[in-house]
Amino acid sequence: MEFLPIALYWGIALTGLVSRRPILLWLFFAALPFGSMVVIPANMTAGLSLVPQTMTAMLIVLRELVLRRGGTQFLLTLSRHGSGQALVLFWVTGVVVTLFAPRLFAGQIDVVPMAVTGFMQTAPLSVTKQNISQLAYITVSVFAIFAFARSFRNEANLWVLIRGVMLAGVITIVTGLLDFAATYVPLAPLLDMFRTAQYAILDSVTLADGAKRVTGLMPEASSFGGLSLTLLSLLWFLRRAMTSARMVRRANVILAGLALMLALSTSSAGYVGIAVLLAMIGLEWAARAGRFQSARLTRRGIRREIIMALAALGALAGVLMTTPQLLDPVIARLNEMVFTKTDSLSYLERSMWTRTSFEAGLSSYMIGVGLGSTRASNFAAALFGSVGLVGFVLYFGFVLRxxxxxxxxxxxxxxxxxxxxxxxxxxxxxxALLVGTTPDFGTVEALRWGVLLALVLMVPSQAAAPHRPMPSRIGPQAGGATGTKALPRT
Incomplete structure (x- = not known):
């Protein structure tokens, strides 16, 4: 039965590969909640689990940068300028360090291997198959940025982005509800069709009070909570770009569902992320109210939103004043999942991972020990330990830009x-700073950076006409004999 989802995926994927329509973009969004499913049987990939999200990103790279006319020229031109150059240098640094550092420092530096063997155990640095797999993952993520940048130069695809996030949100909610219902209804055989990855799938974890941690079709509750938070954050702010009141109402329903899924995941990192999201919402309100943002659409409805938020807070305060015991279960859950987290064995182990990874970066003279050589519980520490100071500065310089x-x-x-x-x-x-175990920033972040790069490449005269397709390549049609003069600074 597990071959049915694989066959369905490849039927859609191959159609999208040859179609002029943005089928692969839609497939990418639809694939986000299927983090525990493989699209190629593991016995054909030497145990490597290729999930739909990663495979679809690979196909988008193939279509946009290899099969479509001008794709290679687009990549070469963009990689010689500004942020594109920094991104390529980051990838080259990762390749060089991964090929040589595990051999150069073999046996001299202690690391926590990606394939953890025991509780709080380290091992001498050595060459492993994880070096190749992690290098492959980050290669896909890096070149996906360029592929997404080319895809979203077509302004009509911005609506695919907005509706795609909504689609991913709906599928996340449905899979989360099915996983929750599987506790009471025999749905396990249906869900197991999509749980075919070779790594550990923690889909039956319960809390001390017996409550199930909802995982949807992700490998564990923390990854499901992270996905819910990412989609929740994106959709909340993307509502500013929606020009249809009906679409905004649908987005609000999806937002409520994603918030519920995040709560059911009981992810402590996700709860911290909610606090950060609320802080960003407050800052964004201040920016809109103070007219610090130039975008006209983002200034709509700010007064109504603030009044509604204050009214909701007032109503909540009134309810809690009359029945304060309603807050007791919430406080108990937060105390268990967040405030006493530092006393747990999981926290101690993850802190050791991060410390060991950071020390590995220092012990390698800040060269790094290679992608896939060390596990952390902090994305920044994993990045520094893997690709060293040079790679760390190049990546975060690109992000800041x-x-x-x-x-x-x-x-x-x-x-x-x-x-x-x-x-x-x-x-x-x-x-990611709390639970990120690898230096791979992932294809969702690749989407973010690719779209932002595409929007910079849209010169004002082109973007002024709604839904007019952008030129498919940087070349003579985009300006000049070589086309490079028309490329804005990135």
Whole structure:
């Protein structure tokens, strides 16, 4: 039965690969909640679990940068300028360090291997198959940025982005509800069709009070909570770009469902991410109220939203004043999952992972020990330990440039999308700083950076006309004999 989802996936994927329609983009969003499913049987990939999200990103790279006319020229031109150059240098650094560092420092540095063997155990650095797999994952993520940048130069695809996030949210909610219902209804055989990855799938974990941690079709509750938080953050701010009241209402329903899924996941990192999201919402309200944002669409409805928020807070305060015991279960759950987390064995182990990974980066003279050589519980520490100081600076320099680079597109939807992608960055990033085990930033972040890069490449005269397709390549049609003069600074 597990071959049915695989056959369905490849039927859609191969159609999208040859179609002019953005089928692969839709498939990418639909695939996000299926983090425990493989699309190629593991016995054909030497045990490597290729999930739909990663495979679809690979197919988008193949289609946009290899099969479509001008794709290679687009990649070469963009990689010689600004942020694209920094991104390619980051990837080259990762390749060089991964090929040589595990051999150069073999046996000299203690690391926590990606394939954990025991509680709080370290091992001498050595060459492992995880070096190749992690290098492959980060290669897909890096080149997916360029592929997404080319895809979203077509402004009509911005609506695919907005509706795609909504689609991913709906599927996340449905899979979460099915997983929750499986406690009471025999749905396990149906869900097991999609749980075919070779790594550990923790789908039956319960809390001390017997409550099930909802995982949906992700490997564990923390990854399901992280996905729910990421989609929740994106969709909250993407509402500013929606010009249809009906679409906004649908988005609000999906937001409520995602918030419920995040709560049911009981992910402590997800709860921290919610606090960060609330802080970003407050800052965004202040920016909109103070007219610090130039996008016209983002300034709509700010007064109504603040009044509704104050009214909701007032109503909540009134209810708690009359029946304060209603808050007791919430406080108990937060105390168990967040405030006393530092006393748990899991926290102690993860802290040791992060410390060991950071020390490995220092012990390697800040060169790094290679992708896939060390496990951490902090994305920044994993990145530093894996690719060293040079790779660390190159990646975060690219990120900083994308977050601070203004978008010159005249289209208000493009401006609103750019601001949404920037405002929604912090919550999942903070979660990655708490639980990120690998230096791979992932294909969802690749989507974020690719779209922001695409919006910079939209010159004002092109973006002013809504839904007019952008040129498919950087070349003579985009300006000049070589086309490179038309490329804006990135």
């Amino acid at each position: 994308r977050l601070t680079r203004p978008v010159t597109a005249a289209d208000p939807v493009a401006q609103a999308v750019a601001l949404a992608l920037k405002w929604s960055f912090a919550p999942p990033f903070v979660v």
